[in-house]
Amino acid sequence: MRRRELLIGSGAALLAGCDSPQPELAGGWEGGAHAERGHRLRSALPKPGDGPLRRTKILIIGGGVSGLACARALSQAGSSDFALLELEDACGGNSRAHKMGGMACPTGAHYLPLPGSQSREVYQLLEELGLVQQQFGRAVWDERHLCHSPQERLFFDGAWHASLLPPALTDAALAQQRLFERLVESAQATLGFAMPSRRAAWGAGHAALDGQTFAAWLAVEGLQDPHLLWYLDYCCRDDYGAGIQTVSAWAGLHYFASRHGFHPANSNGEREAVLTWPQGNAFLTDAIAAPLAAQIHRGRSVLQVEAGKHGVEVLAWNETGQAPERWQADQVVLATPLLVANKLLGQRLAPLTDAVKQLRYAPWLVANLQLKVPLLQRIGAPPAWDNVIYGSQALGYVDAMHQSLKPQAGATVLSAYWALPQARRAELRQQDWRHWLGQVLAELSPVHPDLAGQLQRADLVRWGHAMSIPLPGVRSSAALQALLTPQGRIHFAHSDLAGYSVFEEAYTRGHEQGSSLAG
Template structure:
C-alpha cells in the first residue's frame, strides 16, 4: 500500500467513526469499527516506520482478548512474571465494554453460563475473582448473588404482548421431545469415557457415531428426525444465531446439539439455566483479569512474527501522535492469541510449524448497539422489562438492560439498552464490504428495528445517544466439517516456539473456549 492510499484509508475510517443523526431527530450516533484499520494495514502490507525500541522477555503474548488475558493470568497465578502482553487493537477484544454515566455496557459478550464440571479452568478463575464464593469444584458451587442474573431474566414479545421466557408457550410435542433429548445427552458418556458434548469442546467424546453429526447441517438433522414445529425451529435458529452467528441451515448438527447438551452447570443458590452477568457484560471479568497483569501489558498489535535461532521476534506497531511507531519484542516463545484470520497475516514460520495458509471456517459479522436512555419507555402489556428481551421472529437477537442487576428501591434515572444483531443473508465477504462503508443511519436502522417494533416513537422520547460497534469478523461459524478442520487441528497441536491460543481454535467464539486455550498455552509455557 502506498502512503497516499494508506492516508486515505485512515481518513475514511476516522470519518466513519463520527456522528450521525437517526431519521432527522437529535440522536447522536457514534460508530466504532475496532481493529478494522489495523486489520486492513496487515492485509495490504502497509509500510511502517523502522522500529524505535526493543523489548526482551521470556514469553510474548500477542493479543489481549480473553485467550491472551487468560494465558497471562494463569502465568501470573503460577508465579511467572517473565512475559508481556501486546494488547492488540482493542484490549479485551469481544469482551470490551463502554460507559454511559453510572452504567458500563457491553460492546460484545454479555453473559456467562454457569460453568459445567469439565470447565475447571473457568471455575478456578471465578473462584479467584470472588464470583464463586465456595465449593468451586463441587457439583453445585455457591455464586455471588450480585452476579447471578436477577428475575425476571427473559421475556418474548409476540402478538403485541410480552410473555415470560424465550420459548413460545405452551410447549408442543416437538418441543418436549427435543428438550427431553437434550437433557439425556447432557448425561451421555461416549465409549471413550468422555461426555458426548462438553465445554470446552476439546474434552468432548470422539465417538464416531456422534462425530458424524458434523457432516450435515442442524436443519437437515432436525428434518430427518421429524422436528416440524415452527415455534421450536424458530427458537433453535435463534439460539444458533446467538452463539454461532448463523442459523440452523448453516451450522453443523453437532454444534447445534452441543449448544443445548453441553450447558450443564449448576449452582447451590440458583435454579437450572441461570447465567452470570454484569452491566458491563464480560467486560467485568476481563477487566479484572487485565488489572492482575497490568504491569506486563504493552500497547500495540503484532505486525509480524518470525522464529529465530534464540526463539522468536515480533514486530509490533502502536499509535502515536505522528501516526505509528514500531518496536520489536524478542522472546523464547510466543503465544499467538489473536483471531486466526489475523494470525495468517502475521505468523511466518522458518521450520515445520503449523500451516496458517489453509482456508479457515467462515467468520460471522455482528453489530452491537448501545442506546443511552434518560428514563424508560412505556412498556406494552404482559411480562415486565427483563434482563434479556427478544422479539419473536424479530430482525435482531433482542436487547439487554444494563441496569437490570442493580438492586434499588426504584428504577434509576438512566440506563442502556444493548441490541445485538448477527448479520446474515449475504456472503460474509459481501457483508464486510457493506459494514466497512455503511452510514451511521444504515447501521442504526439495523440495530433499532426490534426496539421500534416494541416501543415505536415512545423510544425516542428517552434516547440520548447510540453507540454502534461493528465487528466484521466477530466470530467463526461452526459449519459442517469444523470439528476436524485440518487447519484448526494443526494449530491446536502446535507446541514449538510459537503456540496458538484463541476461541477460534474451537470453531466458535465463547468465553469458556477462549479461556481454555489461553490456560492451555500457559501450561505449555510453564512445562518448558
C-alpha cells in the same frame, strides 16, 4: 416493506432533526474497536531494522480472553519474563465495555453461564474473584452477580412471555418440544458433550453430526414445528453468529447438551442462572488484566512474526508513538483469530493456512441506546434483562441497568445485538452509523414505538469478524487439531481452535497454554 421503510425513515428524520425541535441525536461508532489498526496489516511494512529492540522470554500477541488467560497462568506460576501486546487501548477483545451517561454497558459478550464440572479453570477464576465459594461441598454463588429476575422474555403474538421459547399453542407443538428434549438427553447419554468441547471424547457419532447442518438433522428427526425451529435458529445465531441452515448439527446439539439442556416443561420457562454485569464480560477481563499491567503493552499493532532457529522476531507498530517496535522472544503465543495469525506468519504454516480456509466469521453489530426514561410496556411479562422479539432478524436487547439495585426504574442503556449474514460485512464496514441505527430502530419500534422519542444518544460498535461459525466439518478439522500442539516456537491460543467463540473455550485454551509454557 412499506412499514420497514417508514420506521427507517422516522429514525432518519429524528437523526436529521427535520421533524423534531430536538437537536440532532448524538452518537456514532464507538471508538473502542479501531478498524484502521486491524487493517494496518494491509499496508507496507516498516524496514526490518526499524524501531527499538525489546526482549522477553514469552511474548503473547492478543489481549482478548485467551491472551489474558495465558498471561494469568504464567504469572500465577511465578513467571514474570513475559509480555503481552494488545492492538486496542483496552484489553478484553469482544468482551470490552463502554459508558454512556455514567452507565456501564457492554460492546460485545455480556454474560457467562455457570461453569460445569468440565470448566475447572473457569470455576477456579470465578472462585478467586470472589464470585463463588464452596460450602459443605457445594458451590454457593454471590447472588449480586447472578442475573436478577426476570431473566428473559419473548414478545410473541402481541404480548410478552416469560421465556425465550415460544409457548406451545397446540398439543402437537408441545410434542415437538418434548421430542427435541428427548433427543438432547439421548445425545448427552450416548455420545457425551462437554464445555470446553475437547473434554468430551470424540467418536463416529459426533463426526456424523458434524458432517451435516443442524437444519438437515432436525428434518430427519421429524422436527418441523415453526416456533421450535425459530427458537433453535435464534439460539444458534445468538451463540454462533449463524442459524440452523448454516451451523453443524454437532454445534446445534452442543449448545444444549454441553450446558443447560432443553426443558420445555420448566415451570418458570427460564434457563438456568447466568452471571452478568452492567458492563458485560468486561467485568471479568478487566479483573484479569488489572494485576498484569506491568506486562501488558496496549496500542500495539503486530505486523509480522518470523520464527527462527534461535528465537522469534516480531515487528509491531506503536499506535501511541506512531513508530515501529521490534521484539525478540524464545516463544510466541498467538492469541489472535486464526485468520490474523495466518497473515502475521506470512501464510507459511500449512496447518494454519488449511484451518483458515475452513473458517468463516460472523459480522456483528452492537447498538448501545441511552434512554431518558423507561419505555412504555406492552401487556404480558414485565421488563427483563434479555428481551427478544419473535421473528426479528436481530437478537433483541439487554438492559444494562437491570442488575442495578435501584428501587425504581430510570434512565438506562439498552444494548441491542445483531448477528449479521456474512454477505453484509461490506455494508457494515462502509455505511454510516445512522444507516445502521435506522435499521436497529426498525427492528425494535414495532414493539417499542416510543423508543425513538426517548433516545438520547446512540453509540454503535461493529465487529467485522466477531466469531468463528461452526460450519459442518469444522469441529472435525485435522488442521485445527494440529494447531493444538506447538508449531516449533509458535503456540496458538484462541477460541477459533474450538471452531466457535465462547468464554469457556477461550479462557481454558489460554490457561492451558500458559501453564504448559510455565512448566
